[in-house]
Amino acid sequence: MTPNTAQVTPAMAGPTGLSVRDRIRPDSVHGSLYTDPALFQLELERIWRRGWVYVGHESEVPRPNDFVMKSIGPEPLIMIRGKDGEIRLLHNRCPHRGNRVCMEEKGRSSVFMCPYHGWTFNTDGSLRAYPFPSGYEGVDKERFGLGQVARVESYRGFVFASLAEDGPTLAEHLGSARDSIDLLCSNSPTGEIEVTAGFLKHKVKSNWKFVAENETDGYHPSFVHGSIFQVADSGIGSLYNDKSDAVARYLGEGHSEIDLRPEFRKRGEPLSWFGTTAERLPDYVAQMEAANGVDEARRIMIDGTPHTMIFPNLFIAEIQLFVLQPTAVDETVQHVTALQFKGADDLNKRMRQQTMGSVGPAGFLLADDAEMYERTQLGAQALDPEWLFLGRGTGRERADEDGFLVGDATDETPSRGFWRHYADLMSDGAA
Amino acid sequence: MSVRDDLLLTRRIAQFLYREAEYADLHEYEEWEKLWEDDGIYWVPANGDGGDPDHEMSILYDNRSRIALRVKQLMTGRRLAQSPLSRLSRSVSNVRIVGREDDEIIVTANVLIFESHTRGEQTWGTRTEYRLRERDDDFRIVRKKVVLTNNHKALYTMAFLV
Ligand code: FES
Numbered sequence: 001m002t003p004n005t006a007q008v009t010p011a012m013a014g015p016t017g018l019s020v021r022d023r024i025r026p027d028s029v030h031g032s033l034y035t036d037p038a039l040f041q042l043e044l045e046r047i048w049r050r051g052w053v054y055v056g057h058e059s060e061v062p063r064p065n066d067f068v069m070k071s072i073g074p075e076p077l078i079m080i081r082g083k084d085g086e087i088r089l090l091h092n093r094c095p096h097r098g099n100r101v102c103m104e105e106k107g108r109s110s111v112f113m114c115p116y117h118g119w120t121f122n123t124d125g126s127l128r129a130y131p132f133p134s135g136y137e138g139v140d141k142e143r144f145g146l147g148q149v150a151r152v153e154s155y156r157g158f159v160f161a162s163l164a165e166d167g168p169t170l171a172e173h174l175g176s177a178r179d180s181i182d183l184l185c186s187n188s189p190t191g192e193i194e195v196t197a198g199f200l201k202h203k204v205k206s207n208w209k210f211v212a213e214n215e216t217d218g219y220h221p222s223f224v225h226g227s228i229f230q231v232a233d234s235g236i237g238s239l240y241n242d243k244s245d246a247v248a249r250y251l252g253e254g255h256s257e258i259d260l261r262p263e264f265r266k267r268g269e270p271l272s273w274f275g276t277t278a279e280r281l282p283d284y285v286a287q288m289e290a291a292n293g294v295d296e297a298r299r300i301m302i303d304g305t306p307h308t309m310i311f312p313n314l315f316i317a318e319i320q321l322f323v324l325q326p327t328a329v330d331e332t333v334q335h336v337t338a339l340q341f342k343g344a345d346d347l348n349k350r351m352r353q354q355t356m357g358s359v360g361p362a363g364f365l366l367a368d369d370a371e372m373y374e375r376t377q378l379g380a381q382a383l384d385p386e387w388l389f390l391g392r393g394t395g396r397e398r399a400d401e402d403g404f405l406v407g408d409a410t411d412e413t414p415s416r417g418f419w420r421h422y423a424d425l426m427s428d429g430a431a
Numbered sequence: 432m433s434v435r436d437d438l439l440l441t442r443r444i445a446q447f448l449y450r451e452a453e454y455a456d457l458h459e460y461e462e463w464e465k466l467w468e469d470d471g472i473y474w475v476p477a478n479g480d481g482g483d484p485d486h487e488m489s490i491l492y493d494n495r496s497r498i499a500l501r502v503k504q505l506m507t508g509r510r511l512a513q514s515p516l517s518r519l520s521r522s523v524s525n526v527r528i529v530g531r532e533d534d535e536i537i538v539t540a541n542v543l544i545f546e547s548h549t550r551g552e553q554t555w556g557t558r559t560e561y562r563l564r565e566r567d568d569d570f571r572i573v574r575k576k577v578v579l580t581n582n583h584k585a586l587y588t589m590a591f592l593v
């Protein structure tokens with residue numbers, strides 16, 4: 001444990017006089033969970049540096065020597081595909097004096113040269129050479145590679161990483177969230193997703209947990225997005241009200257989803273989930289039918305893609321992918337892009353267009369979500385009342401046929417699950 | 432074109448850009464929207480000067496009907512990111528005619544926008560390129576491309592008309 005986090009232990013009282021567990025009740029959480037800087041440091045340690053975090057997608061580095069800058073929390077990482085085809089995550093920190101070895105957002109290179117004293121590194125992070133080597137007699141070059149993230153693993157092209165050598169496997173961490181990724185991929189005629197449209201980076205003055213919780217909060221759209229629903233009939237509005245048959249589901253391990261399929265099945269129209277029709281995307285429909293058969297393709301295209309928040313930072317939002325990056329206790333960056341289905345050009349174009357309209361700093365939807373994140377961050381600092389109430393739907397929460405906790409579309413089942421998981425991680429088994 | 436004609440045109444165009452800036456600053460959305468041609472494109476690239484907007488994400492890439500939708504959303508008065516409204520004042524400078532293509536005049540300018548918002552105060556630097564058409568002694572916008580100086584970094588919400 002690093003010295004700055006050693007001062008905080010779960011049993012210890014924060015500025016509130018409450019331990020982490022004390023700040024989380026079954027139906028409410030204490031405002032300081034979003035504002036306490038010491039707690040943020042502990043989160044970096046316990047959640048971001050210890051657990052599995054989504055970093056990027058294999059399609060972002062298709063060829064050997066391709067690299068792209070990624071992150072785990074505030075820490076920049078170079079995601080690079082080596083000559084051997086292997087994807088690695090290298091810390092962007094020279095082992096000599098700590099300088100950044102790469103200042104490009106993305107590119108292709110077989111070697112990185114630190115500009116300070118000219119040390120060079122291979123794509124697997126190993127030190128290639130240093131200038132004027134005579135001064136380093138007797139020094140073991142092997143010791144001085146770029147730091148490498150201990151565990152890097154993909155699931156269907158989605159690359160996750162853990163800075164810890166040991167701990168749960170990726171399969172254990174993902175658990176049932178893998179079904180969401182499978183469901184997403186099943187909507188691609190090739191079964192493959194690509195992340196090739198570039199990212200918008202939207203910064204908010206808010207704690208990352210307000211952002212994460214909002215992703216599967218089915219209660220807010222009618223209000224926060226009322227302005228766009230009023231002027232554009234997107235078919236989204238009716239999914240999130242007290243008449244909706246959609247369900248909010250807690251998937252375990254901090255993951256949650258709004259399962260909109262019950263609503264889409266009522267409509268029974270392929271591609272209704274995407275606000276369009278089969279006639280408008282004939283190429284995609286033909287590709288799906290060729291790949292799956294007519295009946296199965298129809299079933300998939302009625303159900304659509306998932307709306308799932310994968311703890312702690314990957315949000316699959318039907319046609320978009322959001323990556324949450326906490327940069328400070330009260331600052332978060334949402335990296336967002338349009339999902340692309342490999343080979344589905346007509347659908348992809350529409351996904352890019354819709355994504356650009358909806359998300360990012362000027363998006364019809366996300367600009368307003370962001371406003372709420374920032375105002376709740378201000379509110380969480382107030383002292384009366386100190387608690388945030390997350391009890392919506394507690395009385396009607398139930399187990400579904402697979403044993404998952406579900407609530408109605410507008411219920412706070414996902415948030416309550418998130419906080420139970422958070423309490424476990426943050427108190428490290430302590431009561 | 433004579434020097435005199437050139438000066439006159441530059442001045443008329445600058446006056447037009449100042450007017451556009453004022454409508455945007457004062458949230459006079461309907462007046463602002465009237466400045467657009469039917470084939471207008473309103474583009475704010477992300478991550479640099481702008482690659483291919485049909486293939487890469489932009490902060491904003493509106494065709495004419497999406498410009499109309501943006502205005503309509505603002506006009507509801509319920510667009511939370513603009514409720515309360517940002518208070519804005521922008522300066523348009525370095526106005527230059529840099530070329531012509533068919534009936535379009537290509538104009539560049541630097542626009543510096545000061546915004547006061549619930550979140551705080553912020554300055555937005557831009558290099559802006561306009562394509563204008565002359566219409567009844569006035570101009571209309573065919574394309575407005577706004578390159579934010581800091582668009583390679585993460586940006587706060589900007590739901591006002593930039
Ligand atoms: S800090 Fe990198 S070579 Fe000196």
Ligand SMILES: [Fe+2]
Nearest residue numbers: 221224365369
């Ligand atoms: Fe939202």
